[in-house]
Amino acid sequence: MLTTIPQLTAFIQESFPEGVSFGSIEEVGDGWVLMRLPVSDSHLRPGGTVSGPTMMGMADVSIWAALQTKIGPSPLTVTSNLNINFLAKPQPVDMLARARVLRVGKRSGVGECWIYSGSEEQMVAHVTANYSIPAS
Amino acid sequence: MLTTIPQLTAFIQESFPEGVSFGSIEEVGDGWVLMRLPVSDSHLRPGGTVSGPTMMGMADVSIWAALQTKIGPSPLTVTSNLNINFLAKPQPVDMLARARVLRVGKRSGVGECWIYSGSEEQMVAHVTANYSIPAS
Amino acid sequence: MLTTIPQLTAFIQESFPEGVSFGSIEEVGDGWVLMRLPVSDSHLRPGGTVSGPTMMGMADVSIWAALQTKIGPSPLTVTSNLNINFLAKPQPVDMLARARVLRVGKRSGVGECWIYSGSEEQMVAHVTANYSIPAS
Amino acid sequence: MLTTIPQLTAFIQESFPEGVSFGSIEEVGDGWVLMRLPVSDSHLRPGGTVSGPTMMGMADVSIWAALQTKIGPSPLTVTSNLNINFLAKPQPVDMLARARVLRVGKRSGVGECWIYSGSEEQMVAHVTANYSIPAS
Numbered sequence A, B, C, D: 001m002l003t004t005i006p007q008l009t010a011f012i013q014e015s016f017p018e019g020v021s022f023g024s025i026e027e028v029g030d031g032w033v034l035m036r037l038p039v040s041d042s043h044l045r046p047g048g049t050v051s052g053p054t055m056m057g058m059a060d061v062s063i064w065a066a067l068q069t070k071i072g073p074s075p076l077t078v079t080s081n082l083n084i085n086f087l088a089k090p091q092p093v094d095m096l097a098r099a100r101v102l103r104v105g106k107r108s109g110v111g112e113c114w115i116y117s118g119s120e121e122q123m124v125a126h127v128t129a130n131y132s133i134p135a136s
Helices: A005-015 A017-022 A052-071 B005-015 B017-022 B052-071 C005-015 C017-022 C052-071 D005-015 D017-022 D052-071
Strands: A024-029 A032-037 A078-086 A095-104 A108-117 A123-132 B024-029 B032-037 B078-086 B095-104 B108-117 B123-132 C024-029 C032-037 C078-086 C095-104 C108-117 C123-132 D024-029 D032-037 D078-086 D095-104 D108-117 D123-132
Touching (some): A005 A017, A005 A024, A005 A052, A017 A052, A017 B052, A052 A078, A052 A095, A052 A123, A052 B052, A052 B078, A078 C123, A078 D078, A123 C078, B005 B017, B005 B052, B024 B052, B032 B052, B052 B123, B078 C078, B078 D123, B123 D123, C005 C052, C032 C052, C052 C078, C052 D017, C052 D052, C078 D052, D017 D052, D032 D052, D052 D108, D052 D123
Antiparallel strands (some): A032 A095, A078 B078, A095 A108, B032 B095, C024 C032, C078 C123, C108 C123, D024 D032, D108 D123
């Protein structure tokens, strides 16, 4: 099982290396995680807005990590569908992503993620994603 | 209008700097573009698969660029919704993204993007995205 | 403003007549509604499952109604994008839809809806939808 | 296999009864179908527009039918995710839905559907949907 921050962090580094660039695990529980991305200039768009690809990457990694707390280690679990709605322009401050599993079966899982700017009072995007879980 | 490869490339560099990391414009027309991403190791997941965030970023930039051929320069046009379906594992070869506008109005636009691995015979993902166009 | 059950019910009957077939408003608040659909045989699929189109219709009407509590009466507000994830097979009992507004601007709005089977302990689908609001 | 119009029509009537209300199969091929819905008043919204739930139902049934030409008869294949973008207001004329399979595996399938108003020159919506295929 992957239920501690060091375990999950090491597993992301090993199995989803690009994921590391979308932040670090700050909290973890049964079926959920909280990730934080310290926003640097490379993630900014004109007007000081964090880019869409950054938010999508953050959501994808955090929901994948939340699933791993239920089924992991399952490194070959891959995203089959992702849908994102952008709600507000993020400020140029740290981004937070709170992801949780909505359903998990033997062959697939679904989760959602709220993305926040600065604190959990300011939501900037909502994401749902489906994952395909290979036979183990 | 942004209807040549140099014009559109310069506009992406200026207005969507993170976009540059998702490839370069290879063809452009009225309402569509073709982008190519030479795949390097940093975009790979275990098993030699290009990551989901890379494909989402590529789709977002290419549909945004296709819209710019219709409405540009409009640097503050931003994504409001994006939906991606992953269809097959990409090979560790160049990725292609062919994007086109489906609808464009005064305040919003919709486009789709096919992502291919190696050549346009091997489709790996399909994306639709909505954009909000600010009053000019 | 459309903030009471009779007002909102009358407005749906007048402005979204097909909506009536997807249930009735049971609760209403500022930016949210709860709808109930007494499930009859016509909504069932093989195995006693409520059909996908029924759940999509229910979600569309309930989020549209939740938006009307914020901006209504706005009869020509129309759906621009809807995304649904089906989580579990509903039982052949009453369906509930709890919808709320996530963001509302002058020209567009976004909401989400949880669909439940029997009671709010059994979630069967999650929906997000975008709406285009005409200039008034 | 379900490769003729009478076979597929009978199978929809038997396995997806609500589907019948969203039109009839007009053409069928390997991995695709064309459906037609003669628009009656019950599907209209204010301003003579066909309702969103009607288009979503039509897309769901037509993509499900296209999948059946590949894997059928598989009556318990169910929708796991559906995403629709509305592009233009339909006219109060017949609706057409052209659906095709994008990917089909042992456990899941993905398809897309274009919805047209009157003729295939006037597109009004685009849909992608994922289906879960039970072990046979």
